[in-house]
Amino acid sequence: MALVKKEKYEICALVVHKSYRRKGIGKRLLMHTIQKLKELNPKEIFLSVSQYNIPALILYLKNGFVIVDFKKKVFDGLDRVYMREEDNLLF
Numbered sequence: 001m002a003l004v005k006k007e008k009y010e011i012c013a014l015v016v017h018k019s020y021r022r023k024g025i026g027k028r029l030l031m032h033t034i035q036k037l038k039e040l041n042p043k044e045i046f047l048s049v050s051q052y053n054i055p056a057l058i059l060y061l062k063n064g065f066v067i068v069d070f071k072k073k074v075f076d077g078l079d080r081v082y083m084r085e086e087d088n089l090l091f
Protein backbone atom coordinates (compact mmCIF):
# COMPACT_ATOMS: atom_id res chain seq x y z
CA MET A 1 0.00 0.00 0.00
CA ALA A 2 1.23 3.51 -0.70
CA LEU A 3 -0.01 6.86 0.64
CA VAL A 4 0.47 10.06 -1.32
CA LYS A 5 1.60 13.34 0.21
CA LYS A 6 2.42 16.03 -2.35
CA GLU A 7 4.02 13.68 -4.87
CA LYS A 8 5.83 11.95 -2.06
CA TYR A 9 4.77 8.33 -1.78
CA GLU A 10 4.94 6.46 1.48
CA ILE A 11 5.09 2.68 1.42
CA CYS A 12 3.28 1.24 4.40
CA ALA A 13 1.79 -2.01 5.63
CA LEU A 14 4.17 -4.34 3.80
CA VAL A 15 3.36 -7.65 5.48
CA VAL A 16 3.96 -11.27 4.59
CA HIS A 17 2.17 -14.01 6.54
CA LYS A 18 4.50 -15.68 9.05
CA SER A 19 4.26 -19.05 7.31
CA TYR A 20 5.54 -17.59 4.04
CA ARG A 21 8.46 -15.43 5.22
CA ARG A 22 12.05 -15.79 3.94
CA LYS A 23 10.84 -16.99 0.55
CA GLY A 24 11.47 -13.76 -1.35
CA ILE A 25 7.84 -12.59 -1.25
CA GLY A 26 8.52 -9.42 0.74
CA LYS A 27 11.25 -8.40 -1.67
CA ARG A 28 9.03 -9.04 -4.68
CA LEU A 29 6.17 -7.05 -3.16
CA LEU A 30 8.54 -4.19 -2.40
CA MET A 31 10.07 -4.20 -5.88
CA HIS A 32 6.66 -4.36 -7.54
CA THR A 33 5.38 -1.45 -5.45
CA ILE A 34 8.43 0.67 -6.28
CA GLN A 35 8.13 -0.17 -9.97
CA LYS A 36 4.47 0.93 -9.99
CA LEU A 37 5.20 4.11 -8.05
CA LYS A 38 8.03 5.03 -10.43
CA GLU A 39 5.49 5.18 -13.25
CA LEU A 40 3.93 8.13 -11.40
CA ASN A 41 7.20 10.13 -11.44
CA PRO A 42 7.34 10.63 -7.69
CA LYS A 43 9.54 13.22 -6.06
CA GLU A 44 10.26 10.75 -3.33
CA ILE A 45 9.42 7.25 -2.18
CA PHE A 46 9.85 6.81 1.53
CA LEU A 47 8.81 4.69 4.49
CA SER A 48 9.32 4.43 8.21
CA VAL A 49 10.07 1.39 10.29
CA SER A 50 10.75 0.59 13.92
CA GLN A 51 14.43 0.60 14.75
CA TYR A 52 13.93 -2.86 16.25
CA ASN A 53 12.39 -4.40 13.12
CA ILE A 54 15.59 -6.02 11.87
CA PRO A 55 14.02 -8.14 9.06
CA ALA A 56 12.36 -5.07 7.55
CA LEU A 57 15.44 -2.86 8.01
CA ILE A 58 17.63 -5.40 6.23
CA LEU A 59 15.07 -5.87 3.48
CA TYR A 60 14.92 -2.13 2.80
CA LEU A 61 18.66 -1.49 3.10
CA LYS A 62 19.42 -4.31 0.66
CA ASN A 63 16.91 -3.02 -1.84
CA GLY A 64 17.71 0.61 -2.50
CA PHE A 65 16.67 2.45 0.64
CA VAL A 66 18.89 4.67 2.75
CA ILE A 67 18.27 5.98 6.25
CA VAL A 68 17.51 9.70 6.21
CA ASP A 69 16.02 10.43 9.62
CA PHE A 70 15.20 9.10 13.04
CA LYS A 71 12.28 10.30 15.15
CA LYS A 72 11.52 9.45 18.73
CA LYS A 73 8.05 8.42 19.89
CA VAL A 74 6.03 8.85 16.69
CA PHE A 75 2.31 8.00 16.25
CA ASP A 76 2.54 4.59 17.87
CA GLY A 77 4.70 5.85 20.72
CA LEU A 78 7.70 4.04 19.28
CA ASP A 79 10.89 5.34 17.73
CA ARG A 80 10.96 5.23 13.93
CA VAL A 81 13.71 5.12 11.34
CA TYR A 82 12.85 7.02 8.13
CA MET A 83 14.17 5.70 4.85
CA ARG A 84 14.14 7.00 1.29
CA GLU A 85 14.47 5.06 -1.91
CA GLU A 86 17.56 6.08 -3.87
CA ASP A 87 17.28 5.54 -7.62
CA ASN A 88 20.91 4.79 -8.26
CA LEU A 89 21.06 2.15 -5.55
CA LEU A 90 18.08 0.20 -6.84
CA PHE A 91 19.17 -1.04 -10.25
Ligand SMILES: CC(C)(COP(=O)(O)OP(=O)(O)OC[C@H]1O[C@@H](n2cnc3c(N)ncnc32)[C@H](O)[C@@H]1OP(=O)(O)O)[C@@H](O)C(=O)NCCC(=O)NCCS
Nearest residue numbers: 014015016021022023024025026027048049055056058059
Ligand atom coordinates in the same frame (compact mmCIF):
# COMPACT_ATOMS: atom_id res chain seq x y z
C1 LIG B 1 9.57 -7.58 6.64
C2 LIG B 1 8.83 -8.68 5.89
C3 LIG B 1 7.73 -8.04 5.01
C4 LIG B 1 9.83 -9.42 4.99
O1 LIG B 1 9.10 -10.34 4.18
P1 LIG B 1 9.80 -11.70 3.63
O2 LIG B 1 8.92 -12.24 2.57
O3 LIG B 1 10.11 -12.60 4.76
O4 LIG B 1 11.17 -11.13 3.02
P2 LIG B 1 12.05 -11.82 1.90
O5 LIG B 1 12.00 -13.30 2.00
O6 LIG B 1 11.69 -11.22 0.57
O7 LIG B 1 13.50 -11.33 2.32
C5 LIG B 1 14.29 -10.44 1.52
C6 LIG B 1 15.56 -10.12 2.28
O8 LIG B 1 15.26 -9.37 3.47
C7 LIG B 1 16.15 -9.79 4.53
N1 LIG B 1 15.39 -10.44 5.60
C8 LIG B 1 14.06 -10.74 5.59
N2 LIG B 1 13.71 -11.32 6.76
C9 LIG B 1 14.83 -11.38 7.51
C10 LIG B 1 15.11 -11.86 8.82
N3 LIG B 1 14.18 -12.42 9.60
N4 LIG B 1 16.38 -11.74 9.29
C11 LIG B 1 17.35 -11.19 8.54
N5 LIG B 1 17.15 -10.72 7.27
C12 LIG B 1 15.90 -10.81 6.78
C13 LIG B 1 17.11 -10.78 3.93
O9 LIG B 1 18.21 -10.05 3.42
C14 LIG B 1 16.29 -11.36 2.80
O10 LIG B 1 17.05 -11.89 1.77
P3 LIG B 1 17.58 -13.43 1.89
O11 LIG B 1 16.42 -14.27 2.35
O12 LIG B 1 18.04 -13.72 0.50
O13 LIG B 1 18.69 -13.37 2.91
C15 LIG B 1 8.22 -9.73 6.86
O14 LIG B 1 9.20 -10.13 7.79
C16 LIG B 1 7.01 -9.23 7.61
O15 LIG B 1 5.87 -9.29 7.12
N6 LIG B 1 7.19 -8.70 8.84
C17 LIG B 1 6.10 -8.24 9.68
C18 LIG B 1 5.50 -6.97 9.13
C19 LIG B 1 6.52 -5.87 9.07
O16 LIG B 1 7.27 -5.66 10.00
N7 LIG B 1 6.51 -5.15 7.92
C20 LIG B 1 7.38 -4.02 7.73
C21 LIG B 1 6.74 -2.78 8.29
S1 LIG B 1 7.72 -1.36 7.96
